[in-house]
Amino acid sequence: xxxxxxxxxxxxxxxxxxxxxxxxxxxxxxxxxxxxxxxxxxxxxxxxxxxxxxxxxxxxxxxxxxxxxxxxxxxxxxxxxxxxxxxxxxxxxxxxxxxxxxxxxxxxxxxxxxxxxxxxxxxxxxxxxxxxxxxxxxxxxxxxxxxxxxxxxxxxxxxxxxxxxxxxxxxxxxxxxxxxxxxxxxxxxxxxxxxxxxxxxxxxxxxxxxxxxxxxxxxxxxxxxxxxxxxxxxxxxxxxxxxxxxxxxxxxxxxxxxxxxxxxxxxxxxxxxxxxxxxxxxxxxxxxxxxxxxxxxxxxxxxxx
Amino acid sequence: xxxxxxxxxxxxxxxxxxxxxxxxxxxxxxxxxxxxxxxxxxxxxxxxxxxxxxxxxxxxxxxxxxxxxxxxxxxxxxxxxxxxxxxxxxxxxxxxxxxxxxxxxxxxxxxxxxxxxxxxxxxxxxxxxxxxxxxxxxxxxxxxxxxxxxxxxxxxxxxxxxxxxxxxxxxxxxxxxxxxxxxxxxxxxxxxxxxxxxxxxxxxxxxxxxxxxxxxxxxxxxxxxxxxxxxxxxxxxxxxxxxxxxxxxxxxxxxxxxxxxxxxxxxxxxxxxxxxxxxxxxxxxxxxxxxxxxxxxxxxxxxxx
Numbered sequence: 330x331x332x333x334x335x336x337x338x339x340x341x342x343x344x345x346x347x348x349x350x351x352x353x354x355x356x357x358x359x360x361x362x363x364x365x366x367x368x369x370x371x372x373x374x375x376x377x378x379x380x381x382x383x384x385x386x387x388x389x390x391x392x393x394x395x396x397x398x399x400x401x402x403x404x405x406x407x408x409x410x411x412x413x414x415x416x417x418x419x420x421x422x423x424x425x426x427x428x429x430x431x432x433x434x435x436x437x438x439x440x441x442x443x444x445x446x447x448x449x450x451x452x453x454x455x456x457x458x459x460x461x462x463x464x465x466x467x468x469x470x471x472x473x474x475x476x477x478x479x480x481x482x483x484x485x486x487x488x489x490x491x492x493x494x495x496x497x498x499x500x501x502x503x504x505x506x507x508x509x510x511x512x513x514x515x516x517x518x519x520x521x522x523x524x525x526x527x528x529x530x531x532x533x534x535x536x537x538x539x540x541x542x543x544x545x546x547x548x549x550x551x552x553x554x555x556x557x558x559x560x561x562x563x564x565x566x567x568x569x570x571x572x573x574x575x576x577x578x579x580x581x582x583x584x585x586x587x588x589x590x591x592x593x594x595x596x597x598x599x600x601x602x603x604x605x606x607x608x609x610x611x612x613x614x615x616x617x618x619x620x621x622x623x624x625x626x627x628x629x630x631x632x633x634x
Numbered sequence: 635x636x637x638x639x640x641x642x643x644x645x646x647x648x649x650x651x652x653x654x655x656x657x658x659x660x661x662x663x664x665x666x667x668x669x670x671x672x673x674x675x676x677x678x679x680x681x682x683x684x685x686x687x688x689x690x691x692x693x694x695x696x697x698x699x700x701x702x703x704x705x706x707x708x709x710x711x712x713x714x715x716x717x718x719x720x721x722x723x724x725x726x727x728x729x730x731x732x733x734x735x736x737x738x739x740x741x742x743x744x745x746x747x748x749x750x751x752x753x754x755x756x757x758x759x760x761x762x763x764x765x766x767x768x769x770x771x772x773x774x775x776x777x778x779x780x781x782x783x784x785x786x787x788x789x790x791x792x793x794x795x796x797x798x799x800x801x802x803x804x805x806x807x808x809x810x811x812x813x814x815x816x817x818x819x820x821x822x823x824x825x826x827x828x829x830x831x832x833x834x835x836x837x838x839x840x841x842x843x844x845x846x847x848x849x850x851x852x853x854x855x856x857x858x859x860x861x862x863x864x865x866x867x868x869x870x871x872x873x874x875x876x877x878x879x880x881x882x883x884x885x886x887x888x889x890x891x892x893x894x895x896x897x898x899x900x901x902x903x904x905x906x907x908x909x910x911x912x913x914x915x916x917x918x919x920x921x922x923x924x925x926x927x928x929x930x931x932x933x934x935x936x937x938x939x
Contacts, residue, residue: 334655347652348660350639350747355653356726357785358663389790419734421661428751429724431785431792431817442655446733468776470787479784480662480736482775485694487736512736 333410335403335443340410343444352440353424357431358479360423360440361385365404366574368451368609370414372404373574377537381476382420388475390433391424394441407443416448417575421478451609452577455594455602460496461583462569464560465489467500467508467532474531486511497571499563499584506557508532513571513579514539517558518597520565524553538572538605545604568595570602577609578602638715640708640748645715648749657745658729662736663784665728665745666690670709671879673756673914675719677709678879682842687725690781695738696729699746712748721753722880726783756914757882760899760907765801766888767874769865770794772805772813772837779836791816802876804868804889811862813837818876818884819844822863823902825870829858843877843910850909873900875907882914883907 332343353359363382366373379397386393395403404418420443427434452458469482486498490511497510507527509515514536516526524546529535546553558566569581569589578601580594589595594602637648658664668687671678684702691698700708709723725748732739757763774787791803795816802815812832814820819841821831829851834840851858863871874886874894883906885899894900899907 336655343655346655348655350641350648350651350653350726350749352660353789355657355660355728356667356783357789358783359786359789362661389786390793421655423660431789432796433789433793444655466776470775471771471773472787477786478661478663479786481664481694481782481784482777484658484662484664484736484738488695488738491737 332444332446333407335407335441337440337442340406346442346444348423348440348442349426351426351429353427353434354421354440354478355423356429358477358481359389359391360421360478361389361391361476362419362421362478363476364574365418365420366577366609367408367413367416367418367445367448372418373609374537374541375401377540378574381535381537382422385476386422388472389424389477391422391439394422394439403441403443408445411445411447413445413447415450416446418443418445423478448575451606453606455580455599458577458602459580459582459594460571461494462497462499462510462571462581463490463493463495463585464501465498467502469500469532472531473508473533474529474535476534483511496579497576497581499581501560502532505560507560507563508557509534509536510571510573513573513576515558515563516570516572517563517566518568518595519558519562520567522567524551524597525556525558526553527557528555536572538574538577541608542572542578542601542605545601545608549604551600566590568598570594570598572605578605637749637751638712640712640746642745642747645711651747651749653728653745653747654731656731656734658732658739659726659745659783660728661734663782663786664694664696665726665783666694666696666781667724667726667783668781669879670723670725671882671914672713672718672721672723672750672753677723678914679842679846680706682845683879686781686840686842687727691727693777693780694729694782696727696744699727699744708746708748713750716750716752718750718752720755721751723748723750728783753880756911758911760885760904763882763907764885764887764899765876766799767802767804767815767876767886768795768798768800768890769806770803772807774805774837777836778813778838779834779840781839788816801884802881802886804886806865807837810865812865812868813862814839814841815876815878818878818881820863820868821875821877822868822871823873823900824863824867825872827872829856829902830861830863831858832862833860841877843879843882846913847877847883847906847910850906850913854909856905871895873903875899875903877910883910 334343334346363378423440425437490498500508571579580598639648639651728745730742795803805813876884885903
């Protein structure tokens, strides 16, 4: 079965799906995106992703191409046509097509592209889900809180990780503080046993999986601090793990070739891995295809089982 | 006459010209570009632009889609088909089309897109070529020396300039030093009468017009220093001007609403405007269309009149 993409109002074979060479996404990276995990036929953390999408658009002054209810209909239709039960749905919104000029053109419509693809089922065995990381200087721009497609620094960092045989590049800013991974949020259990992840500001993406996990921690009375780690604190950590819509809770067992503690997933990571797996399995998600789950505007989009 | 674009080996009507939604230029801004000014049917500073193109590609490990001789043939053909005698030619090279993944995919071919468009003739009257600027914090990434299409910060800065009724946003880094404009090189005659522009490093683009003007300054025994200006020095400058392939030598007569000196182009700017106009008019450029100007590889591509 060939994959189907949604491109500006049309469902087209993905192999033919194209955008204009004067789309500002292509010429300037003038756009934003989101990736939602699909597990057991349902979107995970939909509302968090759609809220972040709306925020990203606002921050760079791109009008939303449609409201969230309509967007959910299209997302589900792309998932349905591609028969994705486990995988991801990807959406990208750019400012649109215009004669090349840095400043925003007037009177153009934003471009919306949506694709879906199959992925492996949610991992059940944490021992098979471990990974390694390297560290690199964070040379990205000053607004990494916006999920833009200006991703070249992230690509270069991820490529360096791959060349080093590692899963992720963890970034360290000029003041020696851990920011985040090239496409993940970084968490650690520090030498004092405190679970920590960096506070939100302009220098990291407000991770949806980070937010979902934070909610689970609060619901389960598990203490954690939103406070950045210095490089020294990070290298002395008892446990390190990453979160993202596709990494879930990912134990990092070595950093720059040095084992984290005994080189195995620690107890906190193991507990949170299980907790997040239940969250991904559980109630509170939108059906990724079919079902009368849309609510009138202004009400929650979440389904209640 | 409809415009013609070159897209990966084909000359197509620009209104139909498209690239895949999975082109990494679109999904990651994983690509680079150049703009060459066409004046009186000739490319201005071709060798500088092609050398910078090659450097940009090397820095992010994208293989050149063709050698410079072949690229010049295509550039000329695009210019010829669009009958551009005064204007610009734009070329963009991205890593190519692949399943979305931050790290570099293996075995793909880079994408090459070339367009040309008409522009106004080279300005003859400096009084009609003056402009204004605002200043903004420089929040771009740490490798602005690479001419990538990750241009969202530049677009946001240019938009702020436009909203303020100004031509350009001049950027100031966290240490209070002038870096460059959102799409231009910044020059100033400081309070001591010294002509200065920032030294090259990772934080500014090595401007081709900057380099060409530097050569003219040396040829004409006009002293200048490659040394960055602090914000204080900049605001006390006697003259400010910008350079780029499309701004040429552009006098800035006010910054943040405050007149530079008496608010008219100064004597140094006026002299350099004339000097650069002669350079653009003059010998040493490649014919933008037609003519047996290619040299065997390894020799200079420049025409000798």
